[in-house]
Amino acid sequence: MRGRFIAIEGLDRSGKSTQCDRLVAHLTETTGNKTHLFKFPDRSTPMGQIINQYLTSGVALSDQAIHLLFSANRWERIEDIKALLEKGENVVLDRYYISGIVYTQAKGLERQWCTNPDLGLPVPDITLFLTVSPEVASQRGAYGEERYEKIAFQKRVAALFHEVAQRNCITVDASGTEEEVANAINQCVETVQIGEALDKFSGL
Ligand code: 2DT
Numbered sequence: 001m002r003g004r005f006i007a008i009e010g011l012d013r014s015g016k017s018t019q020c021d022r023l024v025a026h027l028t029e030t031t032g033n034k035t036h037l038f039k040f041p042d043r044s045t046p047m048g049q050i051i052n053q054y055l056t057s058g059v060a061l062s063d064q065a066i067h068l069l070f071s072a073n074r075w076e077r078i079e080d081i082k083a084l085l086e087k088g089e090n091v092v093l094d095r096y097y098i099s100g101i102v103y104t105q106a107k108g109l110e111r112q113w114c115t116n117p118d119l120g121l122p123v124p125d126i127t128l129f130l131t132v133s134p135e136v137a138s139q140r141g142a143y144g145e146e147r148y149e150k151i152a153f154q155k156r157v158a159a160l161f162h163e164v165a166q167r168n169c170i171t172v173d174a175s176g177t178e179e180e181v182a183n184a185i186n187q188c189v190e191t192v193q194i195g196e197a198l199d200k201f202s203g204l
Pocket residue numbers: 012040041055070071095096097099100101103104148
């Protein structure tokens with residue numbers, strides 16, 4: 001049987017990375033299979049390095065160009081992800097195409113335009129959306145260092161995330177303790193049915 005394919009989405013500082021690490025450990029233990037974490041953007045690839053410069057050192061790129069790089073950054077890792085799933089290993093994603101779409105749409109670009117480059121990517125078995133208010137997130141460590149970490153922008157992203165999550169995600173309250181959030185995530189993951197074939201992303 002193919003592995004489990006789970007994405008975690010949310011605002012900056014919503015605790016995604018911590019929860020992804022915990023979920024990897026939980027899946028390794030409960031399924032007995034290897035579990036891999038992929039983080040998007042993957043800053044280690046050639047495209048990821050340009051994305052990193054854009055996010056951290058103010059390198060100028062048009063909204064369209066950076067959007068296409070974020071999407072290309074997913075396409076450059078997807079064959080590796082599919083191969084692992086086919087071997088029966090699990091894959092956890094720290095952000096995926098929903099982040100790609102809502103962060104660019106929050107800049108004023110059209111939803112359909114933002115969706116197009118990601119069409120055809122494999123759809124996760126479940127996408128968890130960690131909710132935390134932009135105000136609470138902004139109190140957390142190192143906030144404000146990267147380009148998108150401004151409360152006004154995060155509020156626009158949050159509104160779009162909430163709208164999209166109603167149809168595409170399971171929402172998890174991430175304002176509790178690390179342990180509480182991890183328990184909620186583990187419960188959601190246990191109920192997921194794994195089909196053999198992966199669906200192709202066809203829009204939100
Ligand atoms: P991290 O803080 O998770 O490293 O993300 N982003 C991310 C986009 O705008 N489009 C995308 O496709 C992805 C994956 C979210 C860095 C920032 O990049 C944003 C925050």
